[in-house]
Amino acid sequence: MAEDENDDLINNQEEEPQETITRVTGMYKDWFLDYASYVILERAVPAIEDGFKPVQRRIMHSMKDLDDGRYNKVANIVGHTMQYHPHGDASIADAMVQIGQKDLLIDTQGNWGNILTGDRAAASRYIEARISKFGLDVVFNPKITEWQASYDGRRKEPVNLPVMFPLLLAQGGEGIAVGLSTKILPHNFIELIDASIKHLQGKRFTILPDFPTAGIADFSNYNDGLRGGKVRVRSKISQLDKNTLVITELPFGTTTSSLIDSILKANDKGKIKVKKIEDNTAAEVEILVHLPSGLSPDKTIDALYAFTSCESSISPLGCVIEDNKPLFVGVTEMLRRSTDNTVDLLKQELEIRLGEFEEQWHFASLERIFIENRIYRDIEEEETWPGVINAIDKGLQPHIKHLKRAVTEEDITRLTEIRIKRISKFDIDKAQQKIDALEDQIAEIKHHLANLIDYAVAYFTRLKKEYGEGRERKTEIRVFDDVDATKVVIRNTKLYVNREEGFIGTSLRRDEYVGDCSDIDDIIVFTKAGIMMVTKVDTKTFIGKGIIHVAIFKKKDKRTIYNMIYRDGKSGPSYIKRFAVTAVTRDREYDLTNGNKGSASLYFSANPNGEAEVISVLLRQAGSIKKLKWDIDFSDILIKGRASKGNLVTKYPIKRIELKEKGVSTLKPRKIWFDDTVQRLNVDGRGELIGEFRGEDKLLIINQSGVIKTVTPEVTMHFDDDMIVMEKWVPNKPISAVYFNGEKEMYYVKRFLIEQEGKEEHFISDHPNSLLEIVSTDWKPMAEIVFAKERGKDRKDNLEVNLEEFIAIKGISALGNQLTKDKVNQINLLDPIPVESPEEVNAEDIEVNGEETVDGSEEASDDESQTTLF
Structure with a gap:
């Protein structure tokens, strides 16, 4: 018996390896596509019509259901929203907090x-909410809303809310769906309204994001918010004192x-050095570094941008839902749509109001005819309802020629519902006044419909006036x-070196220490x-013997200019050359x-400012x-490319080379420019x-x-926003200034020289009311005083002063x-008196031999020099 069972077990084990193929094509084709479509349409991507995702739309609809002007517990709103949104309360509460x-x-x-x-909100049972006045104004109008059944068929919910404002661009939105995502950055409230008005007027417009965390942003590559664009955002960092930096604004997407x-x-x-960080953030950001x-504070600011989240990059992606399909569109087109x-929507709203007013006018006119002509008496003898209707209809006929539409049975039924008390107290004059008022309103609405664009412009202007206060741009735009x-x-x-x-x-x-x-x-x-090589810093790298x-x-x-003498081969002639190294390929031997074979370097020096020494050859x-x-x-040798052969020194063997005299720079003084766009110095013109x-x-x-x-x-320097003078300093050139002394409440003039190089000094009083009026670095500056008019006196003529x-x-x-002792209205700086500057004349620039070859004439002929390091 046991043997039979073992045989069956062995047979079963032998049969198990047979493969069974299950085709899942249908799953991928139908089920996964259905899931992807659901996530795209019902979760992650907002609709272009109103700018809402489904959960956001349902939250706003629920809040409108509950709205009575008072605050509601968020937990209550979340529970009410679950009647429309077939998901958990946590997702609804998170979405509501974001709004x-x-x-x-x-x-x-x-x-x-x-x-x-980055602190989270309190639990939904502890916080409250209600629709804002702005939300009530621009989001809801049930008369022009298209409705659909909720997921369980018990209630009606809006297909889209009739939002009459570019809400999606104002709030921004992002989401990750299946196979696509969206990231629409928030824009400024006022700028969106201005852009909408420009679009209505047929003018061109440009809109750029504005972030609630403020900060500084470079929108050079924004690409209208489309795929492939990029926005660089930075925190606002300033120098509090020589050892303290303060961060007052954050880049979008980060927290303190x-x-x-x-x-x-x-x-x-080890990228930066920080002693201590203090976070004093409350209502405003304040991080002390x-x-x-x-x-150097300036270098540290740049290092914070280079190595920390003080600078980040955002990639926008404009994707919305239109007609149940994803649509990739830029922010300009979003605003136009x-x-x-x-x-x-404004047109629909006007047409509905026009219809309502015309109906009111129609019935008010009928009511007046019915009562004024005592038609209600015609029904006294009638015993049936059709007879009543016919009697009233017959009595109205002579008086309804001026009406705009035919009288219906429904109109007559409404007339029969008028109470006796109303008939007895009917005032013909008041009735006519009501009709006239309705006619004025009808005329006004028809005028708006005839001038719809002007009406829309006025609508946006009203929104800006009523809700724009305090919504000015927060993010500074800069390149x-x-x-x-x-x-x-x-x-x-x-860094260390083993030369041998x-x-x-x-x-x-x-081994030998080289430097940090x-x-x-x-x-x-x-x-x-x-041999020359450029390589990355590493723990240990072999270059070649004899460094x-x-x-x-x-x-x-x-x-940086390299001076070199080398022997060509084991016993060949010696050559001298000067060259710069600007760009090479990493880890390649040059x-x-x-x-x-046998060539060797006999003399070598590296000169950071192009110095040219004198040597003795023995x-x-x-x-x-x-x-x-x-x-x-x-200095007699031309600066050429690194691959140049050089000039012949001698064809005989050299015993040794000695340094006879250190040289001075053979390069011209460095030209420095200031780029006002980026507020930085540069040497690139x-x-x-x-x-x-x-x-x-x-x-x-x-x-x-x-x-x-x-x-x-230095090119790493940062400059204050209130900088008014930046120029090359001439030590013996005086600075002239006119300032208002807040303590003495008088204007003073002073001329002075800088006494301590490199030290920051205040040259006006530190009283809070003291103010610098004008400052000049001219040799003979001129100022104009414009006097204020005093009561009972003639205004004094303007006075010119040679400071x-x-x-x-x-x-x-x-x-x-x-x-002056007189009251001053204004002080202007005039053109200075022409004078030949008595400043010290610098020694004549040393002639540069062939320096232009560093820029390319000699270098460009060398194929290797065209490769780049990165």
């Missing part, structure tokens, strides 16, 4: 969370918590300058064999010699050579030329608040001389 936080359609009461800090976490993470990774002493839809991460990263890693073995890296701690670097830096290395120079590589650096004693030593000045700067030259900056300072110009003659140069902290 409430946008502060447009819902008046909220209680803790609704905080979009700045996520922002602080990203800063701490960047600090832990304390820096270690000696750290919304505005056209509003005009159509961003790209932050070069390599220039602002904190170099927290130490040919290794560089951060782990070679027993970061993990995103590139390193440029030169070897005795004349002679290691440094951090700066891409597009045209001012031979700076002619490539012959030859070995051989044969009949008479001149064994002579000097070479590198964008914006206004500030001047030509040598290493010791400073930039003079004066702010409207009366702050003056001199700084070394140089008015007051001598004094200390920066001096009060100055009183300008």
Whole structure:
């Protein structure tokens, strides 16, 4: 028996491996498509007609059902919404909180969370809501609403709400469906109304997002909100003092918590250095970032943008539902369609009101005829209902020629329902006044219909006037300058080199220390064999034996010039060359010699500002050579491409090369421009030329608040919004200023020189009412005083004042001389007196030999130089 059971078991096991194929084509074709369609249409994507997703539309409809002017518990609203929305209460409550936080359609009461800090709202049983006045005004009108049965057939719900405003663009919206998503950014309330009016007037318009978290945004690549566009958003960071930065506005999509976490993470990774962070956010954002002493605040601001959530990128995607299908459309077209839809809804509303008024006029006229002509007496003898109807109809016939439509049986039935009391107190004059008033209203509505566009413009204008207060733009529009991460990263890693073995890296701690670097830096290395390579910072990298120079590589650096003498082959002639390295391919070896075997570098120097030293060349004693030593000045050598052969030094063997004299820069002073669009300095020729700067030259900056300072110009610098003067500083050139002293309530004039370089100083009094009127850096500035008219006196003529003659140069902290005792209306700065500037003349610029070759004439001929680092 047992053997038989074992045999059956073995047979069953042998039969099991047979495969059964189940085709799932139908599942994918029908079920999954149904699910995808449901998610797209019923959950994730808003409708273009009213800008609502189904859950949002049902919430607003439920709130209208419950509306009695008082607040309702959100839990009550959620429960009521479940009659229309076949999902859980949590999804409805979350959707309602999102609408409430946008502060447009819902008046909220209680803790609704905080979009700045990311704090969640309280439970729905603790918070309350009601429809806002604006929501009641623009969202609801049951007479022009199309209705459909709810999911269980017990109630009616709107197909779309008759929203007469570009609500979708005002609130924004995003959602992830199956196979597609949408991300429509919020726009400014007032700007949307202005754009709608422009569209109605046939004018062109442009709309850009405006975020509730404020911040700064670059919309250069917004692409009208379509796929492929990009918006860069930044927090607003300013310098509180030399060791403290303050963040007062957030980029859209972040919170104070996520922002602080990203800063701490960047600090832990060594990208930035932060001493302490304080979060003082309440109604307004205030995050204090304390820096270690000696750290540049400007560079730290750029580092925050480069390595933290202080800057982020948003990719908009305009997708909406139209006719039960997804539609990809830009925000401009969305606004056009919304505005056209509003005009159509206004027209429907007017036509309904016109019909109602005409009906009222029709019955009021019938009522007057019925009572005034005592037609009600004609029914006294009638015993049947048809007889009553016929008697009244017959009695009306002589008096209804002026009516706009025929009298129906329903009209006559309504006449029979008039009470005796009303008939007895009927006043013909009042009845006529009512009819006249209705005729005026009918005429007004017909006028609106005939001038529908003007009516729509007036409608939008009213919305702006009634609801636009306090809804001004929050997000500042600006064009961003790209932050070069390599220039602002904190170099927290130490770089070492083993010259003989040919290794560089951060782990070679027993070898020679080169300097500090970061993990995103590139390193440029030169070897005795004349090989150059650029490579990424790593723990240990082999370059080649005999390393002679290691440094951090700066891409597009045209001012670092390399001076080199090399031997061509084992016993060949020696050549001299000067070159810059602006762009190379990473981890590729570049031979700076002619490539012959045995070539070697005999002399090499790297000069950060194009310095050209003088060297002495000593030859070995051989044969009949008479001149064994002579000097070479590198300034006589043209700067060419790195692949150039160079100039012949000698065909004889060189014993050694000695440095005789350190050189000065052979490059022209660096030209610096200020790009007002991005509020940054640059050396690329964008914006206004500030001047030509040598290493010791400073930039003079004066702010409207009366702050003056001199700084070394750097492309990473940030500037205050109230900056009024920025120019190259001439140390012996006086600054002239006229200011109002708030304490003494008088105008003063002062002229002074900067006493301490690099120090920020106030040159007007710190009284809160003190105000800088004019400031000038001209040698002989002129000012015009416009006097105020005093009661009982003639206005004094304007007075021109030569400020140089008015007051001598004094200390920066001096009060100055009183300008006038008379009342002043205005002070204007006039054109200065022409004068030959007595400023010190700089030494003549050293001639640059072939510097233009760095820009391309020699470099461009080298095929390798055309490759780029990234």
